Amino acid sequence: MNKPGSTVISPATAATKKQEGFGETVRTVVYTLIVALVIRTFLFEPFNIPSGSMIPTLLVGDYLFVSKYSYGYSKHSVPFSLIPFSGRIFEREPKRGDVIVFKLPSDGKTDYIKRLIGLPGDKVRMQDGRLFINGQLIEREKVDEVAYRDTDGNIRRPIHYKETLPGGKVHDIYEEGDNRRLDNTAEFEVPPGCYFMMGDNRDNSVDSRADVGPVPAENLVGRAEFLFFSTDGSASIWEIWKWPFAIRFNRLFSGIN
Secondary structure, eight states, X not given: OOOTTOOOOOHHXXXXXXXXXXXXHHHXXXXXHHHHHHHHHHTEEEEEOOSSTTXXXXXXXXXXXXXXXXXXXXXXXXXXXXXXXSSOBSOOOOOTTOEEEEEOTTTSOSEEEEEEEEOTTOEEEXXXXXXXXXXXXXXXXXXXXXXXXXXXXXXEOOEEEXXXXXXXXXXXXXXXXXXXXXXXXXXXXXXXXXXXXXXXXXXXXXSTXXXXXXXXXXXXXXXXXXXXXXXXXXXXXXXXXXXXXXXXXXXXXXXXX
16 A cells, blocks of 8 residues: 555556666767767877887877868768768868878778878988988988887887978987988879878888878878877776876877977
């Protein structure tokens, strides 16, 4: 017997409320996914650095945000390039020296990150380890000699230089020597609508000098903006309990030059 003033909830009513609660949860999840998709497609997308081709600018274990709006949008702005269309909309020209994420031209799927060295129409070549753009020797200044351990555990001992590109962009590069595989190349003329990319770790980078080739504007994903996380490799981003010993605190929330 129910007490006076008590409310009786029928099984049907309880089932309805349960369904409403489940429906609200589903809607919340769907809305969250839509917002995340919009942000990832039109504003910022996270990437991590798996190789040492951009050392010293970017280290293995760095996590960064790429601005998707910097150069406009192409099919590669959409996750998995699911919406096929040609060219770019709201296109803006990248600047020489930008650090850019792009899709590998040979497969249109693999993400690469390099520095933009050559603009459409430029002539680029390497001679005895020195970079020439349109016949001009690019200035570099020795900073010091360094050592680091690569992903295979080998000790590398490159020379650290400051390089100044046409237009005044100054950035860091590593050179292990001036007579390595890609230190002497033919002269490349960058085709219209394409860009010439190189890694800052000059002797340990697969880039437009070989294998990658010129990168079409359509393949640009976005400009690398800033680091939001960095680990020395002893902890994954989800292994929170290891963070205090693995995080490179001096790299957190730093801009990318």
